[in-house]
Amino acid sequence: MPYFLILTSLMKIIGVIFLIILPMVSYSVYAERRVSALIQDRLGPNRVGPAGLFQPVADTLKFLLKEDFTPAGVNKFYYWLAPCLAMVPAIATIAVVPFGSSLFGVPMLIADINVGVLYVFAIASLGVYGIVIAGWSSNSKYPFLGGVRSTSQMISYELSLGLAVIPIFLLVGQLRLTSIVRYQIEHGWMLAPFIGDWTNPQKWLLAIPMLVSFCVFTVAIFAETNRLPFDLPEAETELVGGYHTEYGSMKFALFFLGEYAAMITGSAIIVTLFLGGWHLPVPSWNGGFHWALVDGSAPGWRGIAGGLFNIATFFAKVAVLLLIFIWVRWTLPRFRYDQLMRLGWVFFFEIALVNIFIAAIILAYYPV
Amino acid sequence: MAADCQVGRTVRSEHENDLPIRNPLMPSLLFWIFSALMLVFGAAVVINRNPVASALSLVVCFLGLSALFISLDAFFIGVIQVLVYAGAVMVLFLFIIMLLDLRAEERRKINAVAFTGGVAVALALFVQIFSIIRQLRGADQPFPALATPRSDDVREIGFLLFDNYNLPFQIIGVLVLVATIGVIVLSKRELR
Numbered sequence: 001m002p003y004f005l006i007l008t009s010l011m012k013i014i015g016v017i018f019l020i021i022l023p024m025v026s027y028s029v030y031a032e033r034r035v036s037a038l039i040q041d042r043l044g045p046n047r048v049g050p051a052g053l054f055q056p057v058a059d060t061l062k063f064l065l066k067e068d069f070t071p072a073g074v075n076k077f078y079y080w081l082a083p084c085l086a087m088v089p090a091i092a093t094i095a096v097v098p099f100g101s102s103l104f105g106v107p108m109l110i111a112d113i114n115v116g117v118l119y120v121f122a123i124a125s126l127g128v129y130g131i132v133i134a135g136w137s138s139n140s141k142y143p144f145l146g147g148v149r150s151t152s153q154m155i156s157y158e159l160s161l162g163l164a165v166i167p168i169f170l171l172v173g174q175l176r177l178t179s180i181v182r183y184q185i186e187h188g189w190m191l192a193p194f195i196g197d198w199t200n201p202q203k204w205l206l207a208i209p210m211l212v213s214f215c216v217f218t219v220a221i222f223a224e225t226n227r228l229p230f231d232l233p234e235a236e237t238e239l240v241g242g243y244h245t246e247y248g249s250m251k252f253a254l255f256f257l258g259e260y261a262a263m264i265t266g267s268a269i270i271v272t273l274f275l276g277g278w279h280l281p282v283p284s285w286n287g288g289f290h291w292a293l294v295d296g297s298a299p300g301w302r303g304i305a306g307g308l309f310n311i312a313t314f315f316a317k318v319a320v321l322l323l324i325f326i327w328v329r330w331t332l333p334r335f336r337y338d339q340l341m342r343l344g345w346v347f348f349f350e351i352a353l354v355n356i357f358i359a360a361i362i363l364a365y366y367p368v
Numbered sequence: 369m370a371a372d373c374q375v376g377r378t379v380r381s382e383h384e385n386d387l388p389i390r391n392p393l394m395p396s397l398l399f400w401i402f403s404a405l406m407l408v409f410g411a412a413v414v415i416n417r418n419p420v421a422s423a424l425s426l427v428v429c430f431l432g433l434s435a436l437f438i439s440l441d442a443f444f445i446g447v448i449q450v451l452v453y454a455g456a457v458m459v460l461f462l463f464i465i466m467l468l469d470l471r472a473e474e475r476r477k478i479n480a481v482a483f484t485g486g487v488a489v490a491l492a493l494f495v496q497i498f499s500i501i502r503q504l505r506g507a508d509q510p511f512p513a514l515a516t517p518r519s520d521d522v523r524e525i526g527f528l529l530f531d532n533y534n535l536p537f538q539i540i541g542v543l544v545l546v547a548t549i550g551v552i553v554l555s556k557r558e559l560r
Contacts, residue, residue: 078420114520118447125455129427132462136420144466151463155456175522 008106016099016110017091020315025260026056032326039330066249071138074246078137083247083254086130090261093123097268098178099314100278101295103307108278108296109178116177117169120269121162124224127262128154131226131233131243134255138246146242149337150226150233156344157223157230163352164217167209167359168273181277185293189276190214202366209359214274216352221266223344226259228329232337267321268314275317278310398439406432419465423458430454444522 030045030052037044046052070079096116100108113119128151135147168190169175172183184190190210193203223230234242244255271277284292296307335343409432412425430453437446529537 113443115443115447115522118444118451122447122450122455125451125459128455128459129424129462132459132466133424136466148463148466151459151466155459155463158456174520176520 009110012106012108012110013095016094020099021091021094021261021264022257024264024315024318025257026060028260028264028322028326029059029256030056031322032329035323035326036330039327060253063250063253068249068251071140071246073139075137075139078133079246080251082130082134082137083251083258084130085133086127086258087254087261089123089127089130090258090265093120093262093265094268096120096177097265097272098181098277099268100311101297101307103296103304103311105296107178108307108311112176112178114174114176116180117165117175117269117273120265121158124262124265125154125158127224127258130255130258134247135233135243138243140246142239142241143243143245146233146235146239146245150243153223153226153230153232153340153344156341157220157348160216160344160348160352161220161224163349163356164213164220165273166352166356167213170356170359170363171206177272177277181272181279184276185279189279190274192276202362205362205366206359209355209362210274212351212355213359214270216348216355217273218270219348221270222325222328223340225262225266227263227325229332229335230340231334232340235334263322263325264318267318267325270321271314271317278314280310280313399436402432402435402439405429406436420462423462423465426461427454427458430458442521444525 033055034044034052036042044052045055048054048058070076095110096113096119098107098109098112102108131150132147135143135145135150138144168180171190172180174180188194188203191207191214193200193207222228226233231242233239234244236242239245244252247255280294281291282294284290286292294306294309296303296310298306406429409425409428413422413429416422416425430449434446434449434454437443437449
């Protein structure tokens with residue numbers, strides 16, 4: 001039994017990282033370039049392979065073959081450590097996210113722990129070290145400024161991030177991510193009260209604080225992943241390249257991949273908390289209209305197909321959120337630094353606090 | 369030291385019945401690995417001359433501590449350890465160190481008297497703790513069985529904090545608020 005668990009866990013880890021996350025990272029870079037080109041009325045990379053689809057392969061080869069240059073003035077140990085620290089927390093977060101129901105009777109998540117979301121926040125809060133150490137060890141002005149900016153930005157937005165999800169836990173009563181997905185399957189998604197028992201007025205009322213939570217959480221994820229309205233740590237026009245100015249070749253690529261991996265895990269958390277996780281209700285006319293649940297519990301090939309369908313659903317939802325991330329980046333201009341801080345401390349922090357009160361009042365007067 | 373080792377092992381064997389998938393020898397091995405990690409990086413905090421390196425060693429030390437909590441099935445405390453200390457407090461420390469631009473401390477000559485005094489105090493403390501633990505009756509008995517939790521440890525901690533210890537909790541909250549306001553008042557005074 002322990003060997004079975006270890007073996008399936010290893011297979012899930014390798015499968016998720018190498019077959020899903022890393023290809024998704026490289027193709028989200030491609031998508032970023034193509035979508036930005038679309039938005040700016042350009043063509044984008046379309047030369048390598050059909051419609052430029054092999055561009056990520058070419059980029060990887062370029063990064064690997066480029067000279068791995070280390071500037072003379074850097075603190076060598078920390079200079080090498082920083083890119084790894086930027087990449088690892090982004091990927092380690094995915095361990096607790098249920099990315100599917102089950103396949104061959106094996107639950108499709110790596111670790112089902114009872115503090116699920118807190119684990120995500122804890123690991124994500126370590127992500128700042130990669131950027132800070134990169135800025136400090138480069139021994140150069142602009143990276144240093146980028147590192148300092150990133151520290152204060154991440155600390156400010158972690159508060160709204162943590163407060164925004166409290167209404168969900170008031171409702172579900174557990175921190176375990178599988179319980180939250182299970183709750184959404186039974187009661188409808190947090191953001192979509194029309195799924196399931198849609199005549200219940202309490203669900204429609206609760207959807208208001210959930211929507212506010214979703215907005216605050218998503219904005220905080222933008223800030224945590226240094227995406228464009230909040231990309232102050234690497235603002236090209238002010239800081240050359242920010243914290244990765246002194247980096248080149250594969251070490252720069254690791255920062256780049258870490259940012260996209262953080263985007264993917266952030267989207268995965270949003271999907272799990274607010275958009276029903278791997279659940280997609282399928283309309284069924286088996287004796288009157290109702291929503292059918294497709295998962296991996298059915299016997300034979302239908303179970304396998306259901307499990308694969310759930311995994312595909314989950315990552316399709318993540319991909320839609322990634323497109324929104326890209327869309328926002330090429331639409332909104334960057335905030336000024338004091339505006340960023342005021343937005344975090346004066347607006348989102350207070351909105352999240354008031355939102356908790358509203359959700360608590362609704363739950364107190366209309367108990368589930 | 370022997371007592372510590374037993375704590376790690378017996379707590380795990382208590383839970384063998386609930387969680388048959390875990391290997392009982394593993395946590396004992398993990399206990400030694402993580403304690404060694406904590407000791408090495410705890411020493412590195414003091415030995416390092418560079419303040420940034422010291423702060424980062426402390427972060428690794430905290431990670432080892434949280435791993436020890438998790439091996440005792442205290443997931444909540446373990447994760448909060450990382451979230452609060454490694455993820456927030458140490459980031460602020462690092463931020464201040466970088467803002468003040470502290471340079472690596474210069475190497476001084478070791479003062480022989482202070483050095484022997486320090487070693488003597490540490491040895492005396494070690495001998496005292498060692499002798500007391502050897503005399504302690506409970507030290508060679510296995511750790512008593514932990515009460516099986518009725519629900520999640522998060523829920524248990526929540527009930528304890530907001531039910532049994534509600535008043536102390538509120539008082540601590542007010543105390544922290546007073547400290548925060550005090551800091552703001554003190555730091556703003558210079559501007560007038």
